[in-house]
Amino acid sequence: MTTLTATGASxxxxxxxxxxxxxxxxxxxxxxxxxxHWAVRFALVVIGLFWLMPTAGLLSSSLRDPADVSISGxxxxxxxxxxxxxxLNKDQLTTANYDALFANDQVMSSLWTTVLITxxxxxxxxxxxxxxxxxxxxxxxxxxxxxxxVVVGLLVVPVQVALVPVAKLFNxxxxxxxxxxxxxxxxxxxxxxxxxxLRNFFAEIPRELLEAARLDGAGEIxxxxxxxxxxGGPAIASLGIFQFLWVWxxxxxxxxxxxxxxxxxxxxxxxxxxxxxxxxxxxxxGAFISMLVPLAVFFAFQKQFVSGVMAxxxx
Amino acid sequence: xxTPSQPGSGATGGIPDDAxxxxxxxxxxxxSTSSSTTEGATAxxxxxxxxxxxxxxxxxxxxxxxxxxxxxxxxxxxxxKGATALRRRPWIAALFLLPALVVLGAxxxxxxxxxxxxxxxxxxxxxxxxxxxxxxxxxxxNTLIAFRNNLVWVIxxxxxxxxxxxxxxxxxxxxxxxxxxxxxxFMPMAISMLASGIIFRLVYEQxxxxxxxxxxxxxxxxxxxxxxxxxxxxxxxxxxLSISHGAYTTEQTVDASSPAHLPLVGIPPKEASEAAPxxxxxxxxxxxxxxxxxxxxxxxxxxxxxxxxxxxxxxAGIKVEAVKDGRKVAEATTGxxxxxxxxxxxDGAKLRMPASNFAAPYNGVDWLGPTLVTPxxxxxxxxxxxxxxxxxxxAGLAGVPRELLEQARVDGxxxxxxxxxxxxxxxxxxxxxxxxxxxxxVLKIFDLVYVIAPGASQRxxxxxxxxxxxxxxxxSPDQGAGSAxxVVLLLLVVPVMILNIRRLRRESRR
Numbered sequence: 001m002t003t004l005t006a007t008g009a010s011x012x013x014x015x016x017x018x019x020x021x022x023x024x025x026x027x028x029x030x031x032x033x034x035x036x037h038w039a040v041r042f043a044l045v046v047i048g049l050f051w052l053m054p055t056a057g058l059l060s061s062s063l064r065d066p067a068d069v070s071i072s073g074x075x076x077x078x079x080x081x082x083x084x085x086x087x088l089n090k091d092q093l094t095t096a097n098y099d100a101l102f103a104n105d106q107v108m109s110s111l112w113t114t115v116l117i118t119x120x121x122x123x124x125x126x127x128x129x130x131x132x133x134x135x136x137x138x139x140x141x142x143x144x145x146x147x148x149x150v151v152v153g154l155l156v157v158p159v160q161v162a163l164v165p166v167a168k169l170f171n172x173x174x175x176x177x178x179x180x181x182x183x184x185x186x187x188x189x190x191x192x193x194x195x196x197x198l199r200n201f202f203a204e205i206p207r208e209l210l211e212a213a214r215l216d217g218a219g220e221i222x223x224x225x226x227x228x229x230x231x232g233g234p235a236i237a238s239l240g241i242f243q244f245l246w247v248w249x250x251x252x253x254x255x256x257x258x259x260x261x262x263x264x265x266x267x268x269x270x271x272x273x274x275x276x277x278x279x280x281x282x283x284x285x286g287a288f289i290s291m292l293v294p295l296a297v298f299f300a301f302q303k304q305f306v307s308g309v310m311a312x313x314x315x
Numbered sequence: 316x317x318t319p320s321q322p323g324s325g326a327t328g329g330i331p332d333d334a335x336x337x338x339x340x341x342x343x344x345x346x347s348t349s350s351s352t353t354e355g356a357t358a359x360x361x362x363x364x365x366x367x368x369x370x371x372x373x374x375x376x377x378x379x380x381x382x383x384x385x386x387x388x389x390x391x392x393x394x395x396k397g398a399t400a401l402r403r404r405p406w407i408a409a410l411f412l413l414p415a416l417v418v419l420g421a422x423x424x425x426x427x428x429x430x431x432x433x434x435x436x437x438x439x440x441x442x443x444x445x446x447x448x449x450x451x452x453x454x455x456x457n458t459l460i461a462f463r464n465n466l467v468w469v470i471x472x473x474x475x476x477x478x479x480x481x482x483x484x485x486x487x488x489x490x491x492x493x494x495x496x497x498x499x500x501f502m503p504m505a506i507s508m509l510a511s512g513i514i515f516r517l518v519y520e521q522x523x524x525x526x527x528x529x530x531x532x533x534x535x536x537x538x539x540x541x542x543x544x545x546x547x548x549x550x551x552x553x554x555x556l557s558i559s560h561g562a563y564t565t566e567q568t569v570d571a572s573s574p575a576h577l578p579l580v581g582i583p584p585k586e587a588s589e590a591a592p593x594x595x596x597x598x599x600x601x602x603x604x605x606x607x608x609x610x611x612x613x614x615x616x617x618x619x620x621x622x623x624x625x626x627x628x629x630x631a632g633i634k635v636e637a638v639k640d641g642r643k644v645a646e647a648t649t650g651x652x653x654x655x656x657x658x659x660x661x662d663g664a665k666l667r668m669p670a671s672n673f674a675a676p677y678n679g680v681d682w683l684g685p686t687l688v689t690p691x692x693x694x695x696x697x698x699x700x701x702x703x704x705x706x707x708x709x710a711g712l713a714g715v716p717r718e719l720l721e722q723a724r725v726d727g728x729x730x731x732x733x734x735x736x737x738x739x740x741x742x743x744x745x746x747x748x749x750x751x752x753x754x755x756x757v758l759k760i761f762d763l764v765y766v767i768a769p770g771a772s773q774r775x776x777x778x779x780x781x782x783x784x785x786x787x788x789x790x791s792p793d794q795g796a797g798s799a800x801x802v803v804l805l806l807l808v809v810p811v812m813i814l815n816i817r818r819l820r821r822e823s824r825r
Contacts (some may be wrong), residue, residue: 132415141408165426186421249507266509287513298505
């Protein structure tokens with residue numbers, strides 16, 4: 001409202017102004033815009049480099065001998081004594097850390113564990129969420145809206161609330177410290193968002209499409225698999241990517257519920273943190289490898305990720 | 316860009332048009348193919364406006380009877396071949412919902428109830444202790460630190476992220492490669508907090524030679540603050556200099572007739588290799604006091620102590636003060652050749668080289684030490700999440716009508732005024748959503764703190780989620796106290812929960 005009054009008030013003297021002051025202000029404005037732009041661009045480049053630097057530091061550290069890392073900063077991979085476009089200092093670079101990492105069965109098997117947790121947890125959330133989302137969008141049952149409000153309420157429940165009770169429950173069920181337990185936990189906490197997102201998307205499907213299919217004699221299951229799922233593609237993609245990254249990057253849930261002898265990569269690396277300096281030759285390349293998959297997913301599916309993030313901004 | 320359900324945009328579509336009558340056996344197909352409406356529909360049709368009342372009406376346990384009757388009428392009217400009838404069968408819906416309900420019920424809803432119950436029990440859950448766990452929360456030192464830090468987090472982190480996001484979104488708007496910039500800033504959101512933690516452990520490394528944060532900080536510091544020219548230089552034990560508080564003072568007073576000799580050692584020859592050879596001062600006139608400060612050392616050790624030998628190096632840039640009765644009467648700085656000249660007033664004074672000449676180099680800030688650890692970790696969070704704020708705000712910015720901005724500019728507002736008076740107020744709803752989302756996110760912060768804070772300062776960096784984890788699963792677990800923290804966390808998000816539900820209901824009413 002304030003904006004309306006502000007612009008409304010200022011629009012009154014607008015009419016006479018351009019005639020008298022137009023050439024002057026526009027020239028001044030052009031100068032201002034030019035310098036403004038120049039400064040803005042420069043600032044953006046600096047900020048961009050600043051934002052890139054921490055990751056560059058990790059990559060560089062992962063490519064240096066741990067003995068070098070312990071005495072000098074990662075920027076020493078550049079020959080800083082030379083003139084500005086610094087050239088890489090080849091004798092500072094080595095792939096030995098990566099070679100050792102790939103030969104390290106523990107790290108490799110923990111990466112595999114991450115995959116074994118992430119893929120089922122993503123698929124389950126998409127499937128269960130789509131089923132429920134469809135039911136909420138296009139079926140009638142007692143208390144539907146009330147149930148949906150409950151789901152929306154669950155969107156913001158912190159995972160921490162469930163840690164103690166679910167640990168107890170999984171203990172009783174015999175799936176504490178198993179991959180299945182981690183998958184189930186992630187599925188549960190991914191579901192409210194999944195149902196919320198998919199129900200809202202499915203609800204936008206034109207009614208006529210569903211009715212036409214119904215008149216053709218399609219049952220609910222066919223309707224779901226042949227009409228709703230294909231049309232829901234974009235939302236499902238968003239959800240899938242969001243959930244995938246969420247689970248891949250998780251540490252807390254895995255810390256408690258995963259098999260501690262064969263944990264996912266986040267926990268495996270976390271266990272090495274106590275002696276950060278001594279383990280940098282594992283930690284730096286390990287962290288970088290663990291980032292590659294999320295980054296690849298991120299760059300390949302930016303749009304879906306962004307829309308998932310936007311939809312999830314209530315989570 | 317598909318935005319299936321951007322909150323607040325109304326794109327959610329809300330609860331579909333037949334939401335007012337969730338129980339009514341009327342269906343889209345029925346409504347469009349036949350004009351006959353059943354009693355249920357006519358009864359509820361006028362109340363379509365309020366989902367809440369409809370939902371409330373729909374939930375009572377009396378529904379089964381209505382359902383069966385509804386089903387019967389559905390079957391009775393026999394519209395088409397089951398297409399519409401199917402929709403009316405709640406058991407199909409139940410089948411679709413079953414997996415979700417089971418998982419959510421067992422792993423989200425039941426745990427909430429259990430945590431509540433558990434928070435009133437003692438450590439091993441054997442007896443009821445009332446509110447003891449909660450009173451302990453507010454008296455236990457570690458938990459209080461966690462509370463304080465969480466408060467700092469919730470206030471600072473979302474505010475900084477949102478502010479930076481707003482600035483970035485506005486700045487990138489008119490730049491052609493703005494998308495590349497956005498991608499770069501948004502990217503950290505895709506990586507795990509563990510990886511970010513490792514990244515920032517490297518950034519915050521204490522040694523300025525290794526940690527980029529301190530490398531930059533010391534560079535900035537050294538450009539503005541004086542650095543000591545010869546850190547570590549010291550007199551030989553047999554030299555006529557006494558040491559107090561890091562300053563070196565001559566034992567004898569000086570007089571203008573003979574130049575003062577101030578020999579020092581303790582500098583590795585390598586560091587002094589660039590220095591000029593030390594010289595005896597040229598004869599001073601007018602009663603001025605002169606002298607030399609030099610490195611009284613030659614590789615190989617063939618040098619006479621206290622005498623300026625041929626290959627000995629000058630120590631340039633050293634401040635020399637003349638002191639009489641504890642008061643400084645004059646001062647000078649040594650030149651390239653190590654010589655200095657003091658005014659005649661210095662005659663008869665003792666010469667002092669203050670400690671600032673030899674202080675150890677500035678070593679940067681202890682980022683992960685007890686005092687700065689929380690701000691440092693917040694910094695890493697901002698690195699991860701400013702992109703989130705930026706992307707959401709940029710999307711909101713795209714929706715700001717250009718004409719309004721142009722109008723304001725034509726009216727003579729400068730860019731800053733346009734930003735403050737037009738853009739920000741128009742973006743207020745988006746800024747609100749971003750801030751609230753980040754607040755919830757920050758409330759649960761765990762990984763970053765757990766990973767970045769070194770063992771020694773973990774206590775000072777503590778937050779509620781970490782304290783919960785340590786209490787519940789650490790050494791000597793007390794799941795009663797842990798559950799109490801969980802309940803507090805839950806209570807803190809309840810307002811947002813209510814906000815979400817109300818927003819949804821408002822949208823569905825439109």
